[in-house]
Amino acid sequence: MDIEIVLNKNIDDSYKIYLGDLDPLRFETKVAIVTNKTIAPIHLAALRSKISAPEISEIIIDDGEEYKNLQTIEKILDRLCDLRLDRRSVLIAFGGGVIGDMTGFCAAIYQRGISFVQIPTTLLAMVDASVGGKTGVNNSYGKNLIGAFYQPLSVHIDPAWLKTLPKREFLSGIAEIIKMAATLDKGFFEWLEKVDLNDDKTLKEAIVRSIRLKARIVMQDEKESGARAALNYGHTFAHAIEKESGYGVILHGESVAMGMVMANRLALSLGLIKDEEALRIKQAIKKFGLNPYYKTPNPELFYESFFLDKKTKNNNITFVLPRNIGDYIFVSDAPKKLVLEAIEKGGE
Ligand SMILES: NC(=O)c1ccc[n+]([C@@H]2O[C@H](COP(=O)([O-])OP(=O)(O)OC[C@H]3O[C@@H](n4cnc5c(N)ncnc54)[C@H](O)[C@@H]3O)[C@@H](O)[C@H]2O)c1
Ligand SMILES: [Zn+2]
Known part of the structure; x- marks a missing residue:
């Protein structure tokens, strides 16, 4: 006997890209900002002042393409577990393409998928990496060989971040x-x-x-x-x-x-x-x-x-x-x- 699984998918993954001065962002759920050791001391305070949520955590990882790997993903996921983030929680990717790709990938797989927001801080991430939902990491065989298509909730592009790039x-x-x-x-x-x-x-x-x-x-x-x-x-x-x-x-x-x-x-x-x-x-x-x-x-x-x-x-x-x-x-x-x-x- 054959059994068919019918999945009449009708998922709307549409989202908006906001351009200009970053407006205050309000969340009703726990939020974790993922950024790196270079960006955090320069811009994290300014970003935090724009976010309101019941609980805001920071996950600050090492800076560099060489850390865009599964070890870093595991570290981020461990922190998400430690922080008891649940399925309604939101991740915020605050950085360049490396942070965006890794945060998006964590969002795609943590508890089988939670929401994430892109706040790109490099020109490359603003014009390319933060839009389109490609997420992932490198391994010894090459770049971005591991990953998922996973669209963000929204993308907020404020060219003011670029002053320090x-x-x-x-x-x-x-x-x-x-x-x-x-x-x-x-x-x-x-x-x-x-x-x-x-x-x-x-x-x-x-x-x-x-x-x-x-x-x-x-x-x-x-x-x-x-x-x-x-x-x-x-x-x-x-x-x-x-x-x-x-x-x-x-x-x-x-x-x-x-x-x-x-x-x-x-x-x-x-x-x-x-x-x-x-x-x-x-x-x-x-x-x-x-x-x-x-x-x-x-x-x-x-x-x-x-x-x-x-x-x-x-x-x-x-x-x-x-x-x-x-x-x-x-x-x-x-x-x-x-x-x-x-x-x-x-x-x-
Ligand atoms: N998902 C996609 O569709 C897509 C598209 C293109 C590229 N990518 C990926 O993006 C990555 C490259 O992204 P990138 O060029 O943004 O590199 P990056 O994320 O490594 O950032 C570049 C450097 O700039 C620093 N930085 C970021 N914002 C800053 C700021 N405002 N002020 C001072 N320093 C700042 C970072 O700490 C880092 O040292 C690659 O891994 C690439 O594979 C993904
Ligand atoms: Zn590219």
Whole structure:
């Protein structure tokens, strides 16, 4: 006898992204803020003054991509148990993408799922990581190989937090902004070519435009079965760069900048983009002060590491390549020779 389990799911995971000065947040339940040792002394008091809840706890973890692992997840979960957080409690991710990804993952698995709120404090997390519900950690096999799709309750983006962000981290976020503009919105890319993102008003506009793009893609394809993969432009190369150089040495966004230029080289050899367009993207990367060059000590090994990337299906690497500026195409049959060439060129 066969028994069927019918789950007529009708779950609404919609949420709002609030932009501007952080409004007071009121909770009727226990709240735990997850942040790190760098952000806590600078900003935690200010955040706490905006939150009211019957009980507010702080979970302060070590800072760094190297702590984005299951050991840290276990530590956070232990604290949640210690604090007796229940199914109605709320976690608040207060930090960059590392904090957001880990807090979201803990929220997804603690007592089979509790709510969490994103309050990103890096540019990269504001325009990319905090929106879309991808959560997770790295392990020795690669980045973000363990995780869950789990949407936040809300996202609160206040660019004022960025005042204390180190310059390299700021530029890292700009790399993700260029990534979205170059593949999704030509007008936005052309605007970026002209503006100065050190100006607060302009920066805010860039954040809004990026989030709109990210939101559009996530709404089309929450679980990355199609269009959402467009956001991985430059990322196959970038993940290899990050892994090869040791996590945290070259920042995620910095390697995305290098990865986009490698991807462009491949797009050029496949005839998908014109010389001048590839040059414009490289120039935009340079204009903001990002480095487009990366030389691998071992191109073969670099290439091999693609096959550990979770985007590799059936040993086939799918690259997201620009098709002119403002559009993209997925390519899964790029000849190894051309890919190796792009790797070896390293942005030259
Ligand atoms: N979930 C997603 O969709 C998604 C998308 C892109 C990236 N990511 C992940 O995000 C991570 C990268 O995020 P990130 O670039 O924000 O790095 P991060 O979280 O490591 O933060 C960068 C550094 O800035 C510090 N910092 C944060 N806010 C600060 C502030 N306001 N003032 C001073 N210092 C501050 C942090 O302590 C850290 O040292 C990667 O792990 C990546 O895999 C996830
Ligand atoms: Zn990224």
